[in-house]
Amino acid sequence: MLLVLMIYSTVVVLALSVPLALLVGRERAQRFGENRASAATFFADLSLREDESGEPRLLESVRRYNDLYGEGIAVVDRTGAARALSGLDLTRADVQQTVAGALRNQRGDLPSSLTPWSQSTVLIAAPVGGGTQVDGAVVLAASTDSARRDVAFAWMVIAAGALLILATVAAIAVALSRWVVRPLTALSSRVHSFGGKFHDQLPIDEVPTTEPAAYDGPPEVRELSRAFDAMADDVEAATAAQRRLVADTAHALRNPLAALRIRMDVLGMRIPDSAHEVHLRTTVEVDRLSSVVEDLLVLAAAETPASSRTIGCELGAVTTDRVEFWSSTMTAAGIDVRLDEPDFEVGLRVAIPEDDLIRILDALLSNATKYAGEGAHVEIGYRTLGTDAMVWVADTGPGVPADELPMIVDRFFRASTAHGAGTGLGLSIVRALTERTGGRLEVSARRPSGLRIELRLPTTDS
Template sequence: MRRRVLVVLMIYSTVVVLALSVPLGLLVGRERAQRFGENRAAAATFFAELSSREGESGVPRLRESVQRYNSLYDEGIVIVDRTGSPRALAGLDIERADVQQAIAGALRNQRGHLPSSVTPWSQSSVLIAAPVGGGTQVDGAVVIAASTDAVRRDVAVVWLVIAVGALLILATVAVIAAALSRWVVRPLTALSSRVRSFGDKFHDQLPSAGSHMSKPAEYVGPPEVRELSSAFDAMADDVEAATAAQRRLVADTAHALRNPLAALRIRMDVLGMKVPDSAADAHLKTTLEVDRLTTVVEDLLVLAAAETPFTKQTTGCDVGAAIAARVEFWSSTMTMAGIGVHVESPEENTLAAISEDDLIRILDALLSNATKYADAGADVEIGHRTSEGHVTVWVSDSGPGVPADELPKIVDRFYRASSAHGEGTGLGLSIVHALTERAGGTIEVSARRPSGLKIELTFLREC
């Protein structure tokens, strides 16, 4: 945003500076052209009057004046009589077509057209003509090839000064605009950072009960922006505190329910030995419900632990060894379910930036889901690969899969895909998601072709 504000201010300033400097440069060109024209027109008029006063006896003095003007100003000049014959000539080729045209116009009592403006790239000389005599009696003509070098040089110097001044103004405006945009945008940038950090905490890692939310830095900038930033910080703190309290409540409730459920399960087992055959079916269904509730409570406790920020430093986990160990552990269960498993791993040891306990929980959840939902006859592929600075672990199966529109939702807590069958809490992939995010990794859920589900986890690689 700061860049956009700076660009807008610079564009506006550039337009304003150009709107002032360009007319000023054009005005200088017209002013210099007017002064130049008046000066050379006065010289042509002087020689016209001198020629009308001097008769044939004054031709030597006329030629002397013309020669002196040519040597002084280095400009060609010619004075002709009414027939077009030269009376005095110095530094000008009278046979040139433009000179002949200027003489013809002056003999018709027409003065030459002076330039309205002069630029550094204008012609190096212009012809200035004046008739000799007045009224209806024209006795000759004066033509001066006036050099514009000095005028063009003056205009170039003034334009250069204007350009340098405009650049200095723009540089000053750029410094002011940079400071102003920083002053205006800095609190918004800090607010954006606060929003991002708040979003990360809200979705994945809210502060635990014993942690303290960091106090944001004091904002600077316009009062309205500071007020908005302070209001958002207060709202963010309230939402974070409320959500953290909600998650603590869920964790505390699950923890409080675990022991009574365990005791209830024991009593159900003891009661089962005395239940008559007529109530055996009801007793069995009640026991299954208690087991389901126990599973939900255990998963909620694991999820609460996974969503707690992990501060302990780890030395990295050997991904290949963890995969091999969990596949061996689940092999008998998967064989009984009629599911084949294939492992793809590089031969070298690969360390990922995740604790071994968390990786084991992740692999157990993924292999458990594959065993439950892939159906008999399906194949499960598990493995990992390394790239520059990252380790990717994937588990895919050739089961029925998940509808495409449900893929982004299956990592949400308590969500079960419409293709899922059998019992489940809908918390397995939520736990995987939370543990992966806590380790600084990412999770990607996609469909396997032609059928099935693929889950890829990416972690930072430990050296």
């Protein structure tokens, strides 16, 4: 940022100071030319008056001018012969050329601009007479030393002012850049510290080994980007390690729980009647713990990123099959189920594995069977919605309080209206499976009562 500000400030200062310096050179050259042209014209007029009056004042004036200003001057007649000469060599080629031009009524070329390294002497000519009658010429070897010193001094003042402005701008830019970059630097340090804690706590085989990406831009932003990438890799690895830990723990618990359940069944055949109630409650808790372990395994698998190549399935066929599977169970529970299957959506395929879609529909229909209640109506259907497919399951049960709707997809959360056994992981699994394939889950209340769950699944041709 400091580099950008300094480059911009330098360009602006140069854009202002360079034209100003050139303007000073042109203005001083104009004053110099006007002054010396006036002097040459004065001697041309004096030569004419001397011809008319016959008084020999021209030579004296020429010598006095040379003594006073140190500039050579020559007045010649129409043949080029010297009438008055002081400090100027008429035999020089450039002087002869200037005289010839003046005798042709040409006043010579005055400098348009002066610089400290311009020529030290400039020949200025003026014809004696005017119109078509030129009786002679005046040639003045004007010194530019004073004018060049003035220009050099003015340029030094301009350069000093430009440097002062740049120094002021640099001080402001340093303060401004530090003020702007300070949060980035602090954030970068914080990200380094935060990511380092994850990195140090990860197992060796979990530490990311990917090469950092190359970034463009200011150093502070590049450093923050690299730190953020490193932290993101560490967090991703830590999340994967956490999922693996949950899966490994659940898998390790499954076999002991199965063995415990078998022993509980064996024990139930030998316990007295007085302990039968306690045994039954213990068995229910073991079954509930086994369900939690199984759901944790499914959730860990659902939260694992899907492969780049996903084989889709036919939405209508899977939905019809699951409704037929659950219809007897729902009928036994006193629940009426209806499939809203449009005729024109035959062959609609969604980009989700068939096993995942079956697990999603089973979880939703299982929840409806458990919590909708006797006499409720359950509707399941699907439609095409743009490039996605929308699947919904709606019931007319007691529903969920409005303040609890956003939380029912969280792990282990159970609504206050839910009764009976449950782990609180069903909708978490549904959301994880849906989002893994790029879909979206929405939960809303149905009016006047009930719950509606919608799934947006991307469609596919394969």
